Amino acid sequence: MVAPCPDPRAPQAPHRRRLITAAGAGLATIAGCGLVGGGQPTGRGSPVMDDFPPMPPGPAVPASAAALAITARFGRGINFGNMLDAPREGDWGLRVEDRFIALIGEGGLTRSVRLPVRWSNHAAADAGAAIDAAFFGRVQDVVDRLLARGATVVLNMHHYRQLDGDKPDPGDRLVEPAVAPLRLLSMWRQIAERFAAYPPQLVFEIYNEPHGALEPHWNELFSRALAVVRRSNPTRAVVVGPTHWNAPIHLPRLVLPADPNLILTVHHYEPFDFTHQGAEWIEPRRPTGVDCCDAAQREAIEAPLALAAQDAARRGLPVFVGEFGAYGQAPAEARLRYLRLKRDAMERRGMPWFYWELAAGFGVYDPMAGRYREPLREALFGP
Numbered sequence: 001m002v003a004p005c006p007d008p009r010a011p012q013a014p015h016r017r018r019l020i021t022a023a024g025a026g027l028a029t030i031a032g033c034g035l036v037g038g039g040q041p042t043g044r045g046s047p048v049m050d051d052f053p054p055m056p057p058g059p060a061v062p063a064s065a066a067a068l069a070i071t072a073r074f075g076r077g078i079n080f081g082n083m084l085d086a087p088r089e090g091d092w093g094l095r096v097e098d099r100f101i102a103l104i105g106e107g108g109l110t111r112s113v114r115l116p117v118r119w120s121n122h123a124a125a126d127a128g129a130a131i132d133a134a135f136f137g138r139v140q141d142v143v144d145r146l147l148a149r150g151a152t153v154v155l156n157m158h159h160y161r162q163l164d165g166d167k168p169d170p171g172d173r174l175v176e177p178a179v180a181p182l183r184l185l186s187m188w189r190q191i192a193e194r195f196a197a198y199p200p201q202l203v204f205e206i207y208n209e210p211h212g213a214l215e216p217h218w219n220e221l222f223s224r225a226l227a228v229v230r231r232s233n234p235t236r237a238v239v240v241g242p243t244h245w246n247a248p249i250h251l252p253r254l255v256l257p258a259d260p261n262l263i264l265t266v267h268h269y270e271p272f273d274f275t276h277q278g279a280e281w282i283e284p285r286r287p288t289g290v291d292c293c294d295a296a297q298r299e300a301i302e303a304p305l306a307l308a309a310q311d312a313a314r315r316g317l318p319v320f321v322g323e324f325g326a327y328g329q330a331p332a333e334a335r336l337r338y339l340r341l342k343r344d345a346m347e348r349r350g351m352p353w354f355y356w357e358l359a360a361g362f363g364v365y366d367p368m369a370g371r372y373r374e375p376l377r378e379a380l381f382g383p
């Protein structure tokens with residue numbers, strides 16, 4: 001149960017990003033090296049870490065034809081961001097609306113949705129983490145309606161702030177630090193069982209952007225989570241990305257269990273000072289007025305993709321970009337240039353992608369006007 005410590009001298013990706021508290025609540029949970037706090041029963045009938053053994057060790061295996069096919073189907077996708085990943089749906093000004101679902105498949109634009117969900121805020125605070133029935137039903141209904149439109153859906157777990165040692169958001173449910181990683185495993189047991197009979201067009205992503213306090217434990221926690229998913233979903237495609245907010249530069253540290261139905265993901269917001277200029281949730285706030293894309297910025301776009309492509313080829317796994325985008329405060333023309341360059345760089349390497357995001361601060365769709373922001377739509381989905 002105790003994982004070896006990482007080499008503290010190993011290189012870090014530049015700056016990514018927001019507020020990590022040095023003494024965050026999550027650090028008590030995942031302190032030192034190896035997952036702790038789960039070895040002792042937390043109460044009668046409560047799950048403990050030993051109830052979630054990791055995947056058996058074995059030599060790496062290349063991806064199955066099914067995993068390759070489902071990744072190819074992702075094509076050009078969209079993140080339904082700031083909806084079910086807010087502390088409560090609606091807290092960040094957006095809900096998953098019928099009109100958003102109706103966009104999927106419309107005009108051949110996109111048939112792929114990544115659905116970020118803050119499960120941790122809708123589950124019991126103990127190690128069993130029973131997911132609230134109403135919320136579970138809500139997520140299932142959204143998944144059902146997306147699948148009914150012919151979508152491929154990546155259903156994830158997003159913003160379990162305590163696990164990363166981040167500052168909680170207003171409205172976040174705080175739990176005993178000792179049960180935080182166990183709750184992730186218990187939630188995945190429930191999610192996996194609930195969707196076990198679903199078609200392969202539903203894909204699971206265990207955790208968005210592992211970072212901070214979770215980094216030294218990510219390989220182990222992922223292996224345990226995959227094992228629990230595999231009990232009910234022996235062959236469903238499961239997405240996994242590296243630490244440090246899914247930074248491609250951290251791919252070499254990602255040690256994966258032998259499983260032919262894994263898909264690699266990376267997130268790619270470089271050049272960060274351009275894409276996150278003026279973003280309120282980044283500290284320190286990046287100044288606005290940054291242009292794109294000079295030679296250094298173009299290199300910052302290309303190099304991480306080259307790394308990701310190499311790593312995926314070495315492992316024999318497919319890879320896609322689960323998030324990229326530029327916040328709405330970037331100068332308009334530069335933003336379009338950036339999107340076009342990024343899209344071309346990903347597609348030249350045969351990498352499917354999901355734009356961050358549909359209808360909030362990065363949004364390709366204007367929810368007030370009820371239509372796409374045409375220049376953005378064109379840069380992303382146009383010919």
Ligand code: BGC
Binds near residue numbers: 209
């Ligand atoms: C986060 C969002 C954020 C985006 C860009 C995502 O992973 O979930 O909250 O807006 O990255 O920074």
